Amino acid sequence: MGKTLFDKIWDAHVVTAVDGGMEVLYIDRHFIHEVTSPQAFSGLKKRGIGVSRIDKTIATADHNVPTKNQHLPIQEELSRYQVQKLVENCEEFGVELYGLGHPYQGIVHVIGPELGITKPGMTIVCGDSHTSTHGAFGCIAFGIGTSQVEQVLATQCLLQKKPKKMRINIEGELQAGVLSKDIILYIISKLSASGGTGYFVEYAGSAIRSLSMEARMTICNMSIEMGARGGMIAPDEKTFEYVKGKEYAPKGKDFDKAVAHWKTLFSDDDAVFDQEFTFPAEDIEPMLTYGTNPGMGIKISQTIPSESGKSFQKSLNYMGFESGESMLGKPINYVFIGSCTNSRIEDLRIVADYVKGKKKADHVNVMVVPGSKQVEKQAIKEGLDKIFAAAGFDFREPGCSACLGMNEDKVPKGEYCVSTSNRNFEGRQGPGARTILASPLMAAATAIEGKIIDFRSQISQN
């Protein structure tokens, strides 16, 4: 029987098996950040041990950093202390840190790929559930808790139970105006917020193959939103081309050798998945969420469904929506473009392309937060910052920002925010904030119109 892409990588990383079915998995790269690492470093200190492989550990500050005036000391005391703690821990343990002020600083899942740290065939973990993003390169990448961060720091290994395998195929051609964010919101709306629990997902099919690396990252990023530990896409020429020449990519002959290995990373024809789904690409439209988990999504042409049950009603009450309503025409006061889902240069280009020569509606607050210093620099180089400024958008410095509302970038109570981030949980963007997840194109259109529109008529005219 053939092997799946997942099996090939997993099996190559098993150090040993433990009685009862757990396995010791070797980890190739470990990303850490300020929020989920301090307690892990304290644990190492208590045990009197160091970091096992500093050459495989990379740190950045992203979750809890301001997105304005990053050159000044952080105003808020607890945040300043937490970021400072990361600096101290990295110094003490010898871990490379791309902290505030560093030209490589940024959201951990944006900087890994753009620096060429993320490569096909690797096992990658981070104390953050969206580590699944890196799966776009054909890696096994998943989020872990702080106790596990400590395990990996201490031993470069993790005790894991091998998950089940699922394949999701998207076949055919995407409609105009449909982005990869819509594909993943569509999939989650079909499978629910728990439909992938216990599984590792491989995305395949002609529509997936047609996507850029950045668009693939958006899809893998949100695998966790259906409960899956991670998602992955088999590497291909686009992947190799993307990695080539990046700072930490292998060079010259080493690169050729690496590519020869990477070309073996695909699911064999006779590989068996525990579950498999196929959806036609033509069925996907620009998507919106109407509720308080990412599975509560509809196509722009649909109306909010009706479901029995306390949890569903609680969710609609929180959002201030009713079953049977259309989302079209809903006035929106906040738009957030950013997060590890949609803050890469390609996302900012899509937004800039749409808003060029336009101005935002007066009542809308629009934040554009690049995923990294490098994205910010590139955007400025291409003049995107000027397009944003002319449109009245607030182009800020890199960080997680309003994705999780840990710093001061929050959405006020009761306000709707059309957001390119990945979670619409109650209060995610600030206490009482109402998040509507959407693609960067939908976010851009909402910013200009001040309400939710079906922008497809506009783009087909272009």
Next chain:
Amino acid sequence: MDKFTTIHSSAVPMPIEDVDTDQIIPARFLKATTRDGFGDNLFRDWRFHQDDSPKSGFVLNNPIYSGQILVAGKNFGCGSSREHAAWAIHDYGFKVVVSSFFADIFKGNALNNGILPVVVNEEFLNEIFQAIEANPNTAFNVDLEKQTFTILETGKSVSFEIDPYKKMCLINGYDDIDYLISIKDQISAFEQQQLAF
């Protein structure tokens, strides 16, 4: 980690589905650099108004419910990997969380912090909710050794699954690092034959 054997306690009912980690502990309370004190902010925005006064309708503010067991609707703990969610639950005083379905990362985090996640089927979950509704003092017994969860009043008992290695860790208060450190030589040997990236 605390050792876990049996728990005999009443339970707190939370018949809500898809309780995510942002509800268990909102991000703005993740600024601490130690593991302590998160219990005060457990379910912060469901439990307190913005002026910090308690919301009377929320179950943790209702004195008739108490105990070391939290019973919740399906897909408990979905969302972020923040272990702070498990720390908050533990710090508040819960030792067991019962649901028909747990999110993967939360389940792992719970086990790594001496909290036992007990999975029961939907039907039995409803029986538990009904038993608590009829009598908030209903006592339950959780026996990790025998892997049973029992409603003491009716005597109805179900068995639950747990990975044998994780069970051993909970019972003895061991954590994974102790084990991984013990096989360090094996890990080094594995590293030698790894492909260079």
